[in-house]
Amino acid sequence: MAPLSDATTETDADAEPAALPGDGLREGIIDDLRSRIGEALLDTHITPNDDLWVRVSTESWAEAGAALKAAGFTYFCFLSAIDWMPSPYGKGEEVPGEELDAAEGSASDEADAARGGSEADDEPAWETGVSGGETRMQVFARLVDLERHVGVTIKADVDDDAPVVDSWTGSFAGANWHERECHEMFGIGFNGHPDLRNMYLPGDFEGFPLRKDFPLLARMVKPWPGIVDVEPMPEFENDEGGDSE
Amino acid sequence: MSSLAIEIPYWGQSIFRVVGGLVAVLLPAGTIVYLFLFKMMSFMQSRLGPMEAGPYGSMQLLAEVGKWMQKEDIAPDNADKTIFKMAPLIVLTSTFLLIAVVPFGPEAWFTDFSAGVFYALAVGSVSVLGVLVAGWASANKYSLLGGIRGAGQLIAYELPMVLATLGVVIQAESMNLNRIVEVQNTGEIFGFGGLGNPFILTQFVGFLIFMIAVQAELTQAPFDMPIAESELVSGFMTEYTGFRFLIFFIAEFATAGVFAFIASILFLGGWGVPFTWFGWENLDEVAWWMNLVGPGIMFTKMLVLTGIIMWVRFSYPRFREDQLQTFAWKFLIPLSLANIVVTAILKVAI
Amino acid sequence: MTMMSDRQQLGYIASQAADARLNVELETEGMTLNIGPQHPATHGTLRIIARLDGEQVVWAEPSAGYMHRGYEKLTEVRSFPQVTTLINRIDWLGSFANEVPFILAAEKLMEIEAPPRAQVIRTILFELSRVANVSLFLGDLGVQMGAITPVFLAFRDREYVLNLIEGATGGRFHPNFDRIGGLKDDLPKGWIDETKQVMTKLIGFCDEIEDLLFGNEIFQSRMRGVGVIPATVAQEYGLSGANLRASGIDYDLRRDQDLPMSWDLADWRVWTHPDGDSWARCWVRLQETRESCKIVQQLLDQIPSGPVMAKVPRIIKVPEGEAWVSTENPLGEMGYYVVSKGDTGPFRVKIRSASFNNISITPWVLKGVYVPDIITILASLYFILGDIDR
Numbered sequence: 001m002a003p004l005s006d007a008t009t010e011t012d013a014d015a016e017p018a019a020l021p022g023d024g025l026r027e028g029i030i031d032d033l034r035s036r037i038g039e040a041l042l043d044t045h046i047t048p049n050d051d052l053w054v055r056v057s058t059e060s061w062a063e064a065g066a067a068l069k070a071a072g073f074t075y076f077c078f079l080s081a082i083d084w085m086p087s088p089y090g091k092g093e094e095v096p097g098e099e100l101d102a103a104e105g106s107a108s109d110e111a112d113a114a115r116g117g118s119e120a121d122d123e124p125a126w127e128t129g130v131s132g133g134e135t136r137m138q139v140f141a142r143l144v145d146l147e148r149h150v151g152v153t154i155k156a157d158v159d160d161d162a163p164v165v166d167s168w169t170g171s172f173a174g175a176n177w178h179e180r181e182c183h184e185m186f187g188i189g190f191n192g193h194p195d196l197r198n199m200y201l202p203g204d205f206e207g208f209p210l211r212k213d214f215p216l217l218a219r220m221v222k223p224w225p226g227i228v229d230v231e232p233m234p235e236f237e238n239d240e241g242g243d244s245e
Numbered sequence: 246m247s248s249l250a251i252e253i254p255y256w257g258q259s260i261f262r263v264v265g266g267l268v269a270v271l272l273p274a275g276t277i278v279y280l281f282l283f284k285m286m287s288f289m290q291s292r293l294g295p296m297e298a299g300p301y302g303s304m305q306l307l308a309e310v311g312k313w314m315q316k317e318d319i320a321p322d323n324a325d326k327t328i329f330k331m332a333p334l335i336v337l338t339s340t341f342l343l344i345a346v347v348p349f350g351p352e353a354w355f356t357d358f359s360a361g362v363f364y365a366l367a368v369g370s371v372s373v374l375g376v377l378v379a380g381w382a383s384a385n386k387y388s389l390l391g392g393i394r395g396a397g398q399l400i401a402y403e404l405p406m407v408l409a410t411l412g413v414v415i416q417a418e419s420m421n422l423n424r425i426v427e428v429q430n431t432g433e434i435f436g437f438g439g440l441g442n443p444f445i446l447t448q449f450v451g452f453l454i455f456m457i458a459v460q461a462e463l464t465q466a467p468f469d470m471p472i473a474e475s476e477l478v479s480g481f482m483t484e485y486t487g488f489r490f491l492i493f494f495i496a497e498f499a500t501a502g503v504f505a506f507i508a509s510i511l512f513l514g515g516w517g518v519p520f521t522w523f524g525w526e527n528l529d530e531v532a533w534w535m536n537l538v539g540p541g542i543m544f545t546k547m548l549v550l551t552g553i554i555m556w557v558r559f560s561y562p563r564f565r566e567d568q569l570q571t572f573a574w575k576f577l578i579p580l581s582l583a584n585i586v587v588t589a590i591l592k593v594a595i
Numbered sequence: 596m597t598m599m600s601d602r603q604q605l606g607y608i609a610s611q612a613a614d615a616r617l618n619v620e621l622e623t624e625g626m627t628l629n630i631g632p633q634h635p636a637t638h639g640t641l642r643i644i645a646r647l648d649g650e651q652v653v654w655a656e657p658s659a660g661y662m663h664r665g666y667e668k669l670t671e672v673r674s675f676p677q678v679t680t681l682i683n684r685i686d687w688l689g690s691f692a693n694e695v696p697f698i699l700a701a702e703k704l705m706e707i708e709a710p711p712r713a714q715v716i717r718t719i720l721f722e723l724s725r726v727a728n729v730s731l732f733l734g735d736l737g738v739q740m741g742a743i744t745p746v747f748l749a750f751r752d753r754e755y756v757l758n759l760i761e762g763a764t765g766g767r768f769h770p771n772f773d774r775i776g777g778l779k780d781d782l783p784k785g786w787i788d789e790t791k792q793v794m795t796k797l798i799g800f801c802d803e804i805e806d807l808l809f810g811n812e813i814f815q816s817r818m819r820g821v822g823v824i825p826a827t828v829a830q831e832y833g834l835s836g837a838n839l840r841a842s843g844i845d846y847d848l849r850r851d852q853d854l855p856m857s858w859d860l861a862d863w864r865v866w867t868h869p870d871g872d873s874w875a876r877c878w879v880r881l882q883e884t885r886e887s888c889k890i891v892q893q894l895l896d897q898i899p900s901g902p903v904m905a906k907v908p909r910i911i912k913v914p915e916g917e918a919w920v921s922t923e924n925p926l927g928e929m930g931y932y933v934v935s936k937g938d939t940g941p942f943r944v945k946i947r948s949a950s951f952n953n954i955s956i957t958p959w960v961l962k963g964v965y966v967p968d969i970i971t972i973l974a975s976l977y978f979i980l981g982d983i984d985r
Contacts, residue, residue, distance in 0.1 A: 076833040078947040129917045149851040174832035177955040200660035290747035386628050466741045467813050475635050475739050476970050562740035562813050565967045
């Protein structure tokens with residue numbers, strides 16, 4: 001045994017892993033949250049015995065975080081955002097140059113179409129993931145209850161025209177850096193954040209790199225050699241008799 | 246009276262002493278670096294150390310010196326250049342001043358001050374100036390922190406060192422280093438004179454305090470905050486390159502050697518063998534050949550002591566600055582004061 | 596569980612008091628010290644801007660991003676199997692462990708599971724990468740405090756583990772061995788026996804480090820009571836791994852969630868420490884390394900026979916959906932939030948790396964400490980730069 005391990009530094013060795021929480025647990029969490037924030041809880045999604053998603057309204061984003069913290073989700077895992085617009089540039093597999101113009105054209109077209117569409121009939125040109133969504137961008141975060149060993153992913157829509165939500169730094173101090181990262185990568189503002197400086201990029205950088213309409217410049221100038229990987233393997237290529245020996 | 250001095254003229258003596266001083270400083274430094282820094286450290290860390298230059302890498306140090314000499318001598322733009330360039334020399338000078346009073350045999354000394362201990366402790370702290378000056382003149386925040394740490398540390402540990410030496414002085418009733426050697430080698434332990442009376446036995450606490458203070462004075466781990474390569478990136482030496490860094494480097498190990506010489510004189514009986522072995526009564530009767538054997542004995546004792554210093558250096562992590570000061574002021578100094586009081590009482594009583 | 600121990604409480608009060616005192620007593624003009632980006636204590640290019648009052652830190656903030664490689668963007672133009680090459684390089688000391696959660700997330704979306712043999716081998720390699728990673732941490736601890744000897748012992752013994760990883764995967768640093776549906780290859784002949792011997796050596800290494808470093812009084816006086824992080828604060832900042840457990844929270848993703856991995860086959864325990872200081876964090880890591888060795892030793896006897904690869908299509912298209920999988924990596928909780936649109940590549944991958952959260956607490960914890968404590972606290976939080984910047 002370790003010479004330095006004494007009674008004061010040990011915890012119960014025989015602490016049994018908690019029994020696997022079932023659906024009832026997650027439904028209970030949803031009910032609990034609904035009782036705390038009411039109508040602001042817009043949508044939920046459960047994969048049985050596995051995971052839980054909730055979507056709250058934009059205005060109640062910070063409030064929902066605080067409510068979940070009060071409900072026992074005291075562990076802050078991460079906070080980020082997602083841009084649901086399909087990338088106008090594809091996976092960068094096209095030969096650059098030829099299709100660059102087309103890609104740019106389609107990018108603006110699609111973006112316009114999307115914006116127009118959402119204004120016209122609330123039918124976005126992109127599909128959002130589990131627990132739904134109405135806007136192009138969503139913020140999402142994950143909190144964990146360390147007692148019950150259950151995590152929840154919480155999402156909120158971000159207004160397309162004024163991408164600003166409330167900051168979580170009031171309830172979770174650790175959200176500070178995550179919101180800074182999110183701000184510089186997606187251009188989402190956080191009300192009440194103490195210091196929204198850029199974390200990685202130079203201060204005068206323009207654009208928001210993780211938005212889908214931000215081109216990955218390396219792909220624009222040179223074709224991705226890894227394309228080969230998704231092409232047929234050599235044995236399937238034989239009958240085509242390509243340029244390879 | 247030095248028997249050698251009678252036979253050669255004054256200028257010859259001067260040259261002889263300068264050469265002797267260089268040898269007495271550089272030879273221990275080189276030996277310490279090769280034996281301990283290169284080989285013992287490698288052995289402790291399960292590696293070989295330098296193996297290419299010379300047999301078992303014994304010429305490595307010369308290669309390193311050659312490398313450093315070739316490098317450009319850079320001073321930062323904002324540095325106070327004159328002082329910046331002087332600082333390593335101040336540190337090295339302190340080492341050479343120290344060696345001046347160290348006796349290597351009954352007549353093999355450079356000067357024979359009657360207050361040799363006093364002189365040694367006084368010039369030993371000149372190196373503080375060098376460290377402080379280097380830290381300040383570098384125009385670098387890390388160097389500044391290192392220099393100030395160094396000054397604070399060296400002053401704090403000067404005191405226990407002086408106080409530990411006082412015990413020896415009280416017991417030997419002399420501040421002359423040769424006389425201290427004589428007292429130890431003619432002394433008796435409970436009427437048994439076969440071993441003499443090296444003060445490490447009667448002044449063991451003093452010896453420990455002295456060695457700890459030497460460790461701090463030399464800024465070796467666990468007291469190496471002025472250098473602190475993982476925090477201050479070598480502290481006051483950060484901005485030094487080429488041969489100026491080399492001088493710092495030599496001074497570090499040469500000072501280690503000289504302090505070990507002094508410690509061996511104060512506590513281990515210096516160059517002498519117990520005089521009763523050869524029937525000598527006092528210093529004047531010691532045979533002339535001790536002038537040749539003495540340096541060898543001193544060298545051996547020096548290697549043992551520096552071996553311990555380096556051993557501690559390679560195995561201990563370093564203190565924090567406040568812990569270091571606490572240790573000096575709240576523990577070492579009271580302890581050394583108590584040591585003096587006990588020594589004085591016993592001296593009078595016995 | 597979330598109650599603060601006395602020592603934590605005291606540490607918290609002390610830090611608040613230091614905060615207040617500094618605000619009142621600050622009369623001298625402070626000095627701003629830039630630690631990094633090129634500094635031996637930052638293992639890479641982390642920069643810490645510290646405002647000092649003498650030797651005391653008034654205010655400190657890390658500035659990351661000198662090594663940002665934009666992996667989240669790059670994953671969007673890669674196919675699923677190609678992503679593992681990227682994420683190998685996030686925490687470069689425990690590369691294999693990086694691949695596992697992503698592969699598990701992809702498998703979860705595809706609703707396939709690796710065969711039992713692959714699961715056990717995956718777990719073994721996962722734990723080996725933890726041993727390789729943390730053994731370097733243990734050696735490095737000494738260097739941060741000027742004790743140069745332990746790091747050589749660490750490099751010596753870590754080499755054995757790297758040799759094993761190389762033997763099994765072909766890569767020492769970036770194995771890229773995990774595949775959706777299993778593993779690239781089976782284990783080579785003789786690997787199991789060799790691994791058993793190496794694990795004995797590594798347990799010996801842990802004892803050696805415990806004697807040499809953790810038993811050293813100076814080391815203890817440098818670490819104990821320094822950089823105390825109370826349990827509530829640790830949760831707010833999302834600290835994970837040993838940093839969380841050192842604050843007294845008994846939470847380990849290997850035990851507390853249900854993944855198709857084989858940790859439950861072995862008998863091991865989760866170590867926690869009530870103090871929450873630098874010492875606790877290092878101590879918990881030391882115990883974890885030992886536990887990892889034990890897990891590997893036990894699993895080596897339980898590798899079932901069978902294939903190491905499930906039946907998966909040649910060109911992998913992952914069905915539409917979202918999945919979050921995180922595992923207890925050497926540095927802490929590493930997770931991937933994978934969004935797929937039914938394509939060959941992911942639509943969006945959010946990489947939740949442990950060090951990002953672990954380092955984000957530094958402005959809080961560095962307030963009021965001395966300059967040398969910056970180094971020990973950073974060392975005890977244990978970050979890999981690639982894991983912060985991604």
